[in-house]
Amino acid sequence: MLALVLLWRGDYSSKTQWTLTVLVVGTWCSFAFAARERVVHPLQTVSNLLSALREEDFSVRARGARRDDPLGDVMFEVNALSEMLREQRLGALEATALLRTVMEEINLAVFAFDEAQRLRLVNRAGERLLAQPIERLLGRTAGELGLADCLQGEPTRTLQMTFPGSIGRWGMRRSSFRQGGKPHQLLVLADLSQALREEERQAWQRLLRVLGHELNNSLAPIKSIAGSLGSLLGKEPPPADWKEDMQRGLGVITARADALSRFMEAYSRLARLPQPKLQAIEIEPLIRRVAGLETRVPVVLVHGPNVMVHADGDQLEQLLINLLRNAADASLETQGNVKIGWARIAVQLQIWVEDEGAGLSNTGNLFVPFFTTKPGGSGIGLVL
Known part of the structure; x- marks a missing residue:
């Protein structure tokens, strides 16, 4: 603008003024257009790349991305992000395909219910169990499918159930997961009849x-x-x-x-072994009492935490007496000692008996009724 002002105020001919004016304006417009293209075109390219990412099209790339300017750095990083997302989606698709194949081939009935207890997923074994195609199962409630009891109570247990496609005993496992921000329940049923x-x-x-x-x-x-x-x-x-x-x-x-x-x-x-009568039992006095019954060998008591358990005290005591007697019999042959103790592992209580004997040569028959390696043994101690 300053050049044009000086030009038109100067002592130049009209032809020269117009010629130089056209030249200056043309040069300025060319420079402005070039500057606009250099700034706007990369921004449009970045906008198109981000739009493609939003639409989950990870195949679009920016050409000419260079590290020598800030916009080039942006396009280079967007290209890298697109490649990473493409690989992640490919891995997710492959994992989903593998999971779908496994679910269809395993001999376990798998069901997924939403928060309203409506069926949202079932595999081929589940279709056979309910004797209906997936089109007629999806969207129905657990009560309509005869699975309402499975969504209540303990998450892991054994049930005797009758289904349209099978009758028998079933091992049930239930867990929770979230999909789309909403809670769902995953139910897995395994037919235990044949194995049992x-x-x-x-x-x-x-x-x-x-x-x-x-x-x-x-x-x-x-x-x-x-x-x-x-x-x-x-x-x-x-x-x-x-x-x-x-x-x-x-x-x-x-x-x-x-x-x-x-x-x-x-x-x-x-x-005639009676059913266990569960009651609260303090572990330390029980084990101390059992350890005092064995006098043939030294019995070392290894103390654990003082805990209470719900169990049949008489049967548990008889079990420990049998274990301790067997340990003493084994230690007598080697002049060794016997240790008995207990420990708490997470929510479980572990009671152990350790001897210094030679060990058993055939552990496969350890709990077989009436199997014994002792001349006067009955073979029912460990079984009982």
């Missing part, structure tokens, strides 16, 4: 194997001795010492019959 039947079958096989072994140990000598005594009575004339042989044979039969009677009595005790 298999465990029951194996338990019966082990029990029958031990029962058969014990019965054979008693009946085989009884049969053999009875046959020998029968042959002895059939001899004419009888041997001179037949009375002594008869008494020894009858004594063996009586001893084996008594052993078999004790075995059956132990079996009856196992079958």
Whole structure:
């Protein structure tokens, strides 16, 4: 503007004034347009990039982003942000696809309910369990689906339930999560019937194997001795010492019959085990009392916190007596000691018995009824 003022006030010809005016104005307009393009175009580019990010289009990039000016730095960082978001979304999509595949393939019924207890998600196992397609299940309440009880009470438990697609015992787990800022409940049901039947079958096989072994140990000598005594009575004339042989044979039969009677009595005790009667019990006096019952070996009492538990005091005491007796039997062979103590781990109480014996050679039969490694053992102590 100053140049134009000086030009028009100076002593120049009209032609020169107009020519220079056009030249100055043109130069100024060109400079202004170039400056505008240099400032506005990068800002428009950044605006387009941010708009693409808002619309979750992470493929758009700014060309010519350089580190030699502030706007170039901004575009470079926006490009880096777009690449990072693209990789994160790709990872989230892959994780979602994997989760969806796992949910469809696992043999667990999975349900997700919103805060109104309406079903929002179900997998293929859940469809089979309820015997309906997903289109007819979504949006229905837990009460309509017969799952209302599962959303109440303890979050982890075993239930006996009947569904349109299956009947049996179910392991239930329930947890909470938030989606869209709203609380939801995740329910997982596992069919335990087949696993329980298999465990029951194996338990019966082990029990029958031990029962058969014990019965054979008693009946085989009884049969053999009875046959020998029968042959002895059939001899004419009888041997001179037949009375002594008869008494020894009858004594063996009586001893084996008594052993078999004790075995059956132990079996009856196992079958008639009463239900636990829960009551508040102070742990320290109970363990101190149990430790005082064992006098064959030194028993070291390792003190823990003084806590109260809800349990059947009589059954718990009998359990600890059996454990302590077994530990003492093992330590007698090595002239070792026995330790008994307790500790609190989170919300659980751990009671432990430690001996210095040789240990068990076959721990697989540790809790099999009537399995024993002791000559006079019944094999029901740990089971009880």
